[in-house]
Amino acid sequence: MKDNFAAPVIEAKNLQLVFQTGDGPVQALKDVNLVINKGDFVSFIGPSGCGKTTFLRAIAALEHPTGGTLTVNGMTPDQARQARAYGYVFQAAGLYPWRTIAKNISLPLEIMGFSKEEQAARVERVLGLVELSGFGNKYPWQLSGGMQQRASIARALAFDADILLMDEPFGALDEIVRDRLNEEVLKLWNRTGKTIGFVTHSIPEAVYLSTKIVVMSPRPGRITDVIDSPLPRERPLEIRDSREFIEIAHRVREGLRAGHSDE
Amino acid sequence: MNRILPILTVVLIIVALWYAAAVRLNSAWVYDQAARAGTPEPGFSELLGLTMNQDRPVLPTPHQVVAELEKTTLGLPVTSKKSLVYHGWVTISATLLGFVMGTGLGILLAVGIIFNKAMDQSVMPWAIASQTIPILAIAPMIIVVLNSVGVTGLIPKAIISAFLSFFPVLVGMVKGLRSPDAMQLDLLRTYSASNGQTLRLLRLPSSVPYLFTSLKVGIAASLVGAIVGEMPTGAVAGLGARLLSGSYYGQTVQIWAALFAAALVAAGLVTLIGYIERVTLKRMGLAR
Numbered sequence: 044m045k046d047n048f049a050a051p052v053i054e055a056k057n058l059q060l061v062f063q064t065g066d067g068p069v070q071a072l073k074d075v076n077l078v079i080n081k082g083d084f085v086s087f088i089g090p091s092g093c094g095k096t097t098f099l100r101a102i103a104a105l106e107h108p109t110g111g112t113l114t115v116n117g118m119t120p121d122q123a124r125q126a127r128a129y130g131y132v133f134q135a136a137g138l139y140p141w142r143t144i145a146k147n148i149s150l151p152l153e154i155m156g157f158s159k160e161e162q163a164a165r166v167e168r169v170l171g172l173v174e175l176s177g178f179g180n181k182y183p184w185q186l187s188g189g190m191q192q193r194a195s196i197a198r199a200l201a202f203d204a205d206i207l208l209m210d211e212p213f214g215a216l217d218e219i220v221r222d223r224l225n226e227e228v229l230k231l232w233n234r235t236g237k238t239i240g241f242v243t244h245s246i247p248e249a250v251y252l253s254t255k256i257v258v259m260s261p262r263p264g265r266i267t268d269v270i271d272s273p274l275p276r277e278r279p280l281e282i283r284d285s286r287e288f289i290e291i292a293h294r295v296r297e298g299l300r301a302g303h304s305d306e
Numbered sequence: 307m308n309r310i311l312p313i314l315t316v317v318l319i320i321v322a323l324w325y326a327a328a329v330r331l332n333s334a335w336v337y338d339q340a341a342r343a344g345t346p347e348p349g350f351s352e353l354l355g356l357t358m359n360q361d362r363p364v365l366p367t368p369h370q371v372v373a374e375l376e377k378t379t380l381g382l383p384v385t386s387k388k389s390l391v392y393h394g395w396v397t398i399s400a401t402l403l404g405f406v407m408g409t410g411l412g413i414l415l416a417v418g419i420i421f422n423k424a425m426d427q428s429v430m431p432w433a434i435a436s437q438t439i440p441i442l443a444i445a446p447m448i449i450v451v452l453n454s455v456g457v458t459g460l461i462p463k464a465i466i467s468a469f470l471s472f473f474p475v476l477v478g479m480v481k482g483l484r485s486p487d488a489m490q491l492d493l494l495r496t497y498s499a500s501n502g503q504t505l506r507l508l509r510l511p512s513s514v515p516y517l518f519t520s521l522k523v524g525i526a527a528s529l530v531g532a533i534v535g536e537m538p539t540g541a542v543a544g545l546g547a548r549l550l551s552g553s554y555y556g557q558t559v560q561i562w563a564a565l566f567a568a569a570l571v572a573a574g575l576v577t578l579i580g581y582i583e584r585v586t587l588k589r590m591g592l593a594r
Contacts, residue, residue, distance in 0.1 A: 105492055124498055131496040133489050140591035141511050150507065151497045182591050 052116060052206060052238045053079040053102055059110030060097060060264075070263035071097045072108070077257065077266065081205075084232055084239045086249035087257045088295060089302065094264020095242045095257075099208050102240060103131050115206070127155065129206035130199030134214050136191035138183040138198075145170070145179030148198045155202055169197040172231060189220040193227070200235070208240045213248070222280065225251055229278055246299075250274075250291045251283055258295055260302020268298035321368050331364040332357035366559045374563040387543075390567050396544040398571060400460055400532040404467020405525050411468060412475025412520070420483045420509065421501055430480075437473050441466065441531065446538040463544075467531035471524035478520030482513025515592055518583035525575045533568060545571075 060072035072094045079085050087095035100106040101113060104120035115123035123129065130151075138147045148169060149162040157165070170176050173193040183191055192212060199207060209228075213221045225248060232239055243249050249256050250272070258268040272291055274282060282288055336356045340347050348356060358367050366374075378390040386392060415433070418425040445466050452462040486508050494504050536546025545568045552561035587593045 103496055105495060124496065127498075129496070131493065133493065135489060137489055137493055139508070139511065141589075154494070154497045154499045154503050154507070184591055 051078050051114075052081050052083070053077070053240070054114045055098075055111065056113075057111035058098075058101070058108050058113055060094070060101060060106060061109045071106075072101070073263035073265045075111070075264075075266055077269070079238060079240065079255070081238055082236055083255050084229075084241065084253050085255045085257060086241045086243055086253040087259060088243055088246065088249045089259035089299065090244070090261055092261035092264070093259040093302070094261070095259050096210055097264060098259075099210055099240055099242050102206075103129060103208055127202050127204050129208050130202065130204045132192075132196055132199045132207070132209040132212045134211045136183070136188075136195040138191055138194060140183055142182075143179060144175065144181050144183065144186065144194050147183065147194060148179075148201050151198060151202050157202075165201050165203075166197075169200045172200060172234070173197045174227065187220075189216055189224060192216065192224065196228075196231075200231075204237075206238045206240070210242045211244070212241075214243075221245075221248070226280060228252065233276060246292050246295050247283060250288055250295060251278065251280075256291070256295055258298035258302065260299070267302040268294070270294055270298075324365075324368055328363065328365045328367045329354060329357045332360055335360065335364070362556050363558055366562050370559050371562045371566060374559045375566060378563060379567075390545075390548070390563065393543055393545050393548050393564070394567055394571055397529070397532050397536065397546065397568070398575075400463035400535065400544070401467055401525070401528045401571075401575070403460060404464035404469075404531055405471050405528040407464055408468035408471030408524060408528060409475050409521065412472040412524070413479050413517075415472070415476050416479030416483055417505065419480050420505075429476075433473055433476055436469070441470060441534050444469075445531075445534050449535070449538050463532050463535035466535035467528040470527040470531040474520040474523040474527065475517070478516045479513055482516030483509045485516065486512045511590065514590060515587060518579065518586070521579050522576050522583075525579055526572050529568065529572050529575065 055075050055077045058072055058075040059070070062069045062071050075094075075098060087098060089095050097106055101108055102115055102120060104124045113120060116126070116128050118126065118128070138144070139150070142150070145163075145166045148166045149157075152162045152165060166179060167176075170179055173196050175190065175193055175197060178186065178190070178194075183194070186194065196207075196209075196212070213224050216224065228239075228241075229252060231237075239252075241249075241252060254272050254274075254276075256268075256270040256272060257266055258270070259265065260267045270291060273287060274291070333353055336353060337347060357363070359370065363370070375390065378388060382389040382391075384391040384395075415425075415429055419429055420426075448466055448469075449462045452458070452465070483505075490508060490512075491504070494508060499507070532544070533546040533549070536544035537550050545564050548564035548567075549561055552558065552564060584593070
């Protein structure tokens with residue numbers, strides 16, 4: 044990572060988020076402090092209920108914090124959304140069955156008012172980025188689950204946001220497809236220099252992808268450990284057998300266990 | 307063939323039961339005639355012949371209805387006031403106009419309910435209340451009120467038709483417009499999409515399967531509305547008018563022919579919508 048380019052892209056200070064439910068208030072996030080720099084690949088890992096998805100949604104202004112401050116590119120999350128600061132990838136591809144892959148990818152462009160030519164050019168470019176060139180005229184049902192998820196990543200990339208937020212994007216896919224997509228996401232990150240926030244509950248996935256691993260624990264949702272990965276930017280799949288990789292994975296596992304022990 | 311055989315069997319059973327019922331119900335008139343003429347009561351084989359082709363039977367036989375249908379459709383020019391094609395078209399035109407009006411109203415109300423909290427809480431109870439009013443009671447009043455302001459002919463019938471058909475469309479569309487899940491809606495929020503864009507790009511396309519289900523119910527309701535609307539109009543034209551004039555003059559064969567014509571029209575309209583549904587859903591990738 045080139046430190047001279049590093050600038051805080053996402054900054055959370057004492058962030059609190061309380062949901063009011065029928066059973067009383069639930070503290071989804073408590074005292075979350077985190078700085079994400081430009082070009083970071085940050086994974087959020089933890090058991091369900093630890094607030095990892097809630098934090099990602101707060102960055103995207105899909106949830107609103109009840110205390111503390113959260114800035115995205117120096118703006119509030121709402122302003123950042125207006126400024127098209129991020130693309131969001133959900134667990135399901137959520138492609139519209141009545142639109143071709145190309146038309147699905149141009150959906151955000153259409154909403155944001157890009158010209159027809161601009162839309163076509165951008166769709167072509169991001170299809171190339173996710174290695175789906177030539178599939179633009181297919182319908183979603185003609186593609187495998189992995190390809191559909193790649194198309195949904197292309198959709199999030201289409202409008203050139205410099206932040207990519209991914210909420211367990213490969214959680215519903217099998218291990219083999221997942222490995223392949225992990226490699227591709229890394230390649231994508233290397234080529235585009237985006238800042239990526241990635242929610243997962245797979246330790247190998249988090250260690251393999253990230254420059255920074257945020258370990259979280261539930262009740263109340265909070266950060267228990269932040270690990271800066273010493274792994275190089277270029278990561279072949281074999282790196283997962285290296286000693287460094289196993290050491291980081293061990294530390295993540297320890298962090299997860301520590302978070303659980305104080306229940 | 308495997309599908310046709312059971313259907314044919316049921317049809318044959320119905321026809322047989324129908325003939326049996328016709329003999330039984332029409333025999334009273336035969337015995338009555340015999341008693342008046344002082345002749346002995348006819349035997350069974352004689353009775354069969356005397357109940358099959360009466361002029362004003364209590365229950366016309368199937369072949370009488372078919373003959374009447376044939377005579378009044380193929381046997382007459384369509385411009386004739388006795389042609390069922392002419393009367394059928396009068397009813398169909400009111401049905402289609404009412405169907406379009408009702409569908410439009412149903413969709414508009416559904417969109418209003420989705421986007422407006424006040425409408426969400428107020429429209430549905432009124433819509434349900436409107437459907438609890440017997441249409442036979444309210445149809446003459448709609449005709450009379452509209453007539454007094456100078457609206458006559460097709461429009462009042464279409465309004466009664468729309469009154470019946472808007473409801474299934476409203477219910478189906480509210481469900482359809484609400485069918486996209488939270489993730490789909492969140493995705494559009496991340497693009498800062500407006501309500502109008504969400505409606506056009508996600509909610510309306512998602513509601514199409516629900517719309518078609520409602521349209522099939524709606525078109526049948528429209529036809530009922532149009533026929534009911536023709537009854538108090540002074541019975542000039544339309545299948546409803548044929549039913550009414552048939553009952554005035556004791557022309558049971560004419561009533562049954564009009565009933566069958568109405569059933570055939572209903573079946574045709576529902577089949578047509580079913581066909582459009584299949585083609586549309588397939589093209590939208592929503593076929594189930």
